[in-house]
Amino acid sequence: MPPRTSFSDTSFSDTSAFTERAADLDTQDPLAPLREEFLLPAEVRSYLDGNSLGRPTRAAAERLGSFAVDEWGARLIRGWDESWFELPLRLGDRIAALTLGAAPGQTFVGDSTTVILYKLIRAALTAQPDRDEIILDAGNFPTDRYVLEGIARDHGMTLRWIQPDPVDGVGLDDVEALLGERTALVVLSHVEYRSGHLADLPGITAAAHRHGALVLWDLCHSVGSVEIALDTCGVDLAVGCTYKYLNAGPGAPAFGYVAHRHQESLQQPVQGWMGAADPFAMGPAYQPHPGIRRFISGTPPVTGMIAMESMLDLIEKAGMPAIRQKSEALTGFATELVDVLLLPEGVRYSSPRDPAHRGSHITVDHEDFGSVLPQLWKQGVIPDFRPPHGLRLGLSPLSTSFTEVLLGVETIRRVLLDVRDAR
Numbered sequence: 450m451p452p453r454t455s456f457s458d459t460s461f462s463d464t465s466a467f468t469e470r471a472a473d474l475d476t477q478d479p480l481a482p483l484r485e486e487f488l489l490p491a492e493v494r495s496y497l498d499g500n501s502l503g504r505p506t507r508a509a510a511e512r513l514g515s516f517a518v519d520e521w522g523a524r525l526i527r528g529w530d531e532s533w534f535e536l537p538l539r540l541g542d543r544i545a546a547l548t549l550g551a552a553p554g555q556t557f558v559g560d561s562t563t564v565i566l567y568k569l570i571r572a573a574l575t576a577q578p579d580r581d582e583i584i585l586d587a588g589n590f591p592t593d594r595y596v597l598e599g600i601a602r603d604h605g606m607t608l609r610w611i612q613p614d615p616v617d618g619v620g621l622d623d624v625e626a627l628l629g630e631r632t633a634l635v636v637l638s639h640v641e642y643r644s645g646h647l648a649d650l651p652g653i654t655a656a657a658h659r660h661g662a663l664v665l666w667d668l669c670h671s672v673g674s675v676e677i678a679l680d681t682c683g684v685d686l687a688v689g690c691t692y693k694y695l696n697a698g699p700g701a702p703a704f705g706y707v708a709h710r711h712q713e714s715l716q717q718p719v720q721g722w723m724g725a726a727d728p729f730a731m732g733p734a735y736q737p738h739p740g741i742r743r744f745i746s747g748t749p750p751v752t753g754m755i756a757m758e759s760m761l762d763l764i765e766k767a768g769m770p771a772i773r774q775k776s777e778a779l780t781g782f783a784t785e786l787v788d789v790l791l792l793p794e795g796v797r798y799s800s801p802r803d804p805a806h807r808g809s810h811i812t813v814d815h816e817d818f819g820s821v822l823p824q825l826w827k828q829g830v831i832p833d834f835r836p837p838h839g840l841r842l843g844l845s846p847l848s849t850s851f852t853e854v855l856l857g858v859e860t861i862r863r864v865l866l867d868v869r870d871a872r
């Protein structure tokens with residue numbers, strides 16, 4: 450029998466239909482073999498949190514061990530000359546080529562997302578002393594908002610807040626309504642961390658430029674799951690974390706992107722020795738390195754970068770178009786399941802219904818989800834929770850199967866009913 454195109458004709462009692470459909474989707478998935486490249490511990494029955502922390506690849510686990518023994522252990526300080534010094538820019542260029550649509554020499558790896566946000570925002574403002582307004586949105590991730598609040602406080606900037614639709618996020622009109630000749634910078638997330646809404650990056654970037662403003666995009670929830678074209682769209686600045694869909698491991702350093710046309714004119718505020726023109730000259734005064742390296746500050750976190758190379762290999766093998774296609778299929782399947790299994794139990798959507806308008810996660814709401822989550826984790830089903838009542842299903846395209854999604858949503862339904870019955 451051909452796989453069903455939807456569950457609209459299926460009652461929950463026919464769970465075999467769901468199981469059969471999930472199995473068919475996994476069989477037909479051209480990227481399914483790549484899932485075996487990840488560590489898949491049996492007790493994790495359904496991992497739905499790759500947009501917080503991606504699974505490790507098997508190769509990363511092995512690579513971390515050999516790095517400790519063969520490089521750190523055997524080469525010691527010689528490792529810096531042999532490979533580590535170039536790592537931030539070599540990995541930056543790889544991330545750029547594979548996931549950002551960016552030419553070489555514009556992307557570096559190092560620091561946390563928060564610290565790079567601070568450095569690039571400060572650099573953008575210093576370059577525009579005659580502009581004193583920043584556009585941001587109340588739905589952005591807290592670290593973005595907190596960094597901007599601190600900079601506004603310390604440097605006399607006015608924050609122009611967008612109050613976005615909780616599901617449909619920041620729209621072009623929202624930004625255009627606040628743009629003006631005093632706008633220095635627009636700071637937004639490409640994919641919204643709670644709803645998963647996918648912003649109109651090209652349109653908003655062009656609108657900001659029409660008013661002479663710069664744009665900084667936070668790519669944490671899009672890099673590695675959504676196709677991005679920073680150079681083509683004329684993006685000025687971008688930042689993204691590597692521990693979500695780039696599977697670089699907890700606390701792995703972020704990347705920063707600075708378009709070539711800005712590099713000479715931007716001065717980043719944490720001018721450390723590793724961003725100097727000749728770090729080991731240890732000269733009397735700071736002279737910035739002529740290229741993207743000037744945005745590095747101190748010693749880059751080499752150990753934290755080791756794991757990401759093997760994930761970049763998998764992304765290179767799969768290609769971002771196929772990865773995005775799998776992502777849309779996974780979130781599309783998840784919404785089909787939510788429609789049949791969860792909406793009847795009072796669960797509500799907090800994400801756009803159209804896969805083209807969202808990243809690789811969806812959020813559903815119910816007042817009991819705060820109590821449901823711990824039970825799910827105990828049963829090896831691992832989404833995460835975002836206030837006030839949101840269960841977030843993060844579907845990493847290369848490491849998530851359709852069967853895993855079905856198991857997850859079915860378990861969410863069962864635990865939700867158990868929690869309700871226990872009252």
Ligand SMILES: Cc1ncc(COP(=O)(O)O)c(C=O)c1O
Nearest residue numbers: 561562563590638642667669690
């Ligand atoms: C949009 C966004 N920005 C930034 C961060 C995190 O910043 P950091 O890596 O500095 O904790 C996250 C979550 O990890 C995020 O979702």
Ligand SMILES: Nc1c(O)cccc1C(=O)C[C@H](N)C(=O)O
Nearest residue numbers: 500501502590642643669700833
């Ligand atoms: N980034 C995180 C972290 O470093 C530790 C624990 C959790 C997280 C997160 O999931 C935050 C993430 N950016 C979010 O979208 O909520």
